[in-house]
Every structure is written in C-alpha cells, then in structure tokens.
Amino acid sequence: MKVKIELAKQEDKNILIKLIEENDSLFxxxxxxxxxxxxxxxxIFEHGFPYVAKINNEIAGFCFFYANDIISKRSFLSLILVKEKYRKSDLKIGILLMKNWFKIAKGIGINRLELEVAKKKITLINWYKSLGFYxxxxxxxxxxxxxxxTKHV
Incomplete structure (x- = not known):
C-alpha cells in the first residue's frame, strides 16, 4: 500500500469532521x-494547512496546522489524527504527516514548530519527543x- 500526502480538498471536509467525531474521546x-x-x-481550510494521508483514495489520517505567524516564524499543529486501523501499521502515517508539516513549514520560512498536548498523554508526548520536540x-x-x-526546523 502506498500512502499519498496531499492538501485536503473541499469534498474531504465532511469525512474529516466525521473522523474527528468518531475519535473525539481520544482528545x-x-x-x-x-x-x-x-x-x-x-x-482550518480558510486560514491553515489541512493535509490528508490517503491510501487508495481513502483518508487514513490528517494533519491540520497553521503557519501564518510570519513575525516569530512559528507554526502551530492544531490537530493530527490517524485512523485506528492504521495507527500501529508499518505505514507510519503519523510520521509521514508530521514530516510533511516540517517540510512545508520550513519551505515557507518557518523555523519553529509548536503543539499542545495533554500532560496525561504520556505515550503521545514520548512520540512527539522521538520526532525532536521538547x-x-x-x-x-x-x-x-x-x-x-516545540521543535526548531
């Protein structure tokens, strides 16, 4: 299976809303x-960057971020989510989505990435740290x- 990361389209909106609703208790x-x-x-569609990970045209995950703080050159991850059936797979969809964020942000002159995570989400905090966040x-x-x-790029 090949994972394709692309900018979300207007027709993806309802699917994205449904995915958030289905996984709301994770947050x-x-x-x-x-x-x-x-x-x-x-x-997000109007002011941010909504990216999706697709496998055979199915949205397997997505990443929403803002990169409009030009003065401080900062980008903020608003939300990342991978469908449950792909979370522990060898496809590494979460990592692909995060690396896409790093690449896009750096490409537009951003040098600092930030995100917020609940303190009780230890596994998630450790995952972010494995990607270079502190x-x-x-x-x-x-x-x-x-x-x-935060992470510098």
Missing part, C-alpha cells in the same frame, strides 16, 4: 466540548494540565 478534553467542528474545519512550558487549559512542545 482531552474532547474537541467537541471546546469547538463547533464544522466551523473549526472551515477555519517541552517548552506547562500550561493549564480548560482546567486540565497541558504541555507546549
């Missing part, structure tokens, strides 16, 4: 408790502990 707190999903996805600061968001991780 802490759940995304649906913080955002109106259709408006969120519209905002802890920048600890914050409290919506009453829950979170970390801001």
């Amino acid at each position: 802490f707190p759940p995304i649906s408790k913080r955002l109106e999903l259709p408006k969120y996805v519209d905002k 802890e920048k600061k600890s914050i409290c968001r919506d009453g829950f502990g979170a970390l801001i991780l």
Whole structure:
C-alpha cells in the first residue's frame, strides 16, 4: 500500500469532521466540548494547512496546522489524527504527516514548530519527543494540565 500526502480538498471536509467525531474521546478534553467542528474545519481550510494521508483514495489520517505567524516564524499543529486501523501499521502515517508539516513549514520560512498536548498523554508526548520536540512550558487549559512542545526546523 502506498500512502499519498496531499492538501485536503473541499469534498474531504465532511469525512474529516466525521473522523474527528468518531475519535473525539481520544482528545482531552474532547474537541467537541471546546469547538463547533464544522466551523473549526472551515477555519482550518480558510486560514491553515489541512493535509490528508490517503491510501487508495481513502483518508487514513490528517494533519491540520497553521503557519501564518510570519513575525516569530512559528507554526502551530492544531490537530493530527490517524485512523485506528492504521495507527500501529508499518505505514507510519503519523510520521509521514508530521514530516510533511516540517517540510512545508520550513519551505515557507518557518523555523519553529509548536503543539499542545495533554500532560496525561504520556505515550503521545514520548512520540512527539522521538520526532525532536521538547517541552517548552506547562500550561493549564480548560482546567486540565497541558504541555507546549516545540521543535526548531
């Protein structure tokens, strides 16, 4: 199977919303408790970079990021998600999506990447660290502990 990373298309929006809804409980707190999903996805399409990973035209995962902080040359990962059936596969979809973010950001002059992750998501924090991220600061968001991780590219 070949994984193709590409900019999401308008016709992908409803599939992306459905994937977020189906996996909402993975996020802490759940995304649906913080955002109106259709408006969120519209905002990403309008102001951010929505990339999808496709296998035989099926969306296997996606990555949403912003790269519009030209003054501080910073890009922020808004959301990354890989379908459950592909998470532990040898296809490494999450890594491909992250490397795409690194490449796009660097290509437009960004030199610092940031993301936020719940403190209780230890496995995910370690995965981000394996990709070169390090802890920048600890914050409290919506009453829950979170970390801001950063990486220079």
